[in-house]
Amino acid sequence: MSVNNYFATAGLLLLMTTTPALAEGDAAAGEQVFNKCRACHTIDEGGAARVGPNLYGVYGRQAGSNEDFAARYSQGLKDAGFSWNAETLPSYLANPREVIQGSRMAFQLRDEQEIADVIAYLKSQGGQ
Template sequence: MRFTKSLAALAATAAVLSFAGPALAEGDPAAGEQVFRKCAACHTVDEGGAARVGPNLWGIYGSQAGGNEAFAPRYSNGLKEADFVWNAETLAPYLANPREVIQGSRMAFQLRNEQEVTDVIAYLKTLSE
């Protein structure tokens, strides 16, 4: 794997960033949809939607990291070799600092506000239910 950090370190990073525990469950999907507008320059969220600079994120919550077959050739090596599922515990540190979490990640945008992170995660989760 080409992770900068192990999955155990991901959890530790989430804790350090205060993105762990009950706060992740308190996200507001409607607010997350508004925050997601910042992400929409690179990502779509329509079922079966096209990729942009980044992959379509429909159904990402609960899916294998780097598992979008339509986007597979364009993933960074770190995501191609990823061996974890996207959930609140893995998305939180990734959204806060993607290049710190996955070596070679092409995603440069960071959500530094904890509430925005939890809201976006809550929104993405609704697109996977």
């Protein structure tokens, strides 16, 4: 197992063992929470990437798989091997660099309700 695969596997196991019980999310409230993310991300269908990838349709998508951002993902995200969903997003949003070795995302959401709300919003924006 390569070092990158080791970290991706360890990150996935961490996600599965440390994900808090997800509160019910409110997409409208999540849209407001997402304003904290707009400095780095867009969420418009067909929108351009900024510092981070466009997040339209991210819910249900394989981590590190947005082709328009492929060259800029960290190796850890490229090797993550999981999809963004209600099980994987909470821990990542709370502490991305702990979950994905080499993640470039430094921003963290600390409030569990804000995390649930922004996940509901992401799901409502082209999510699967």
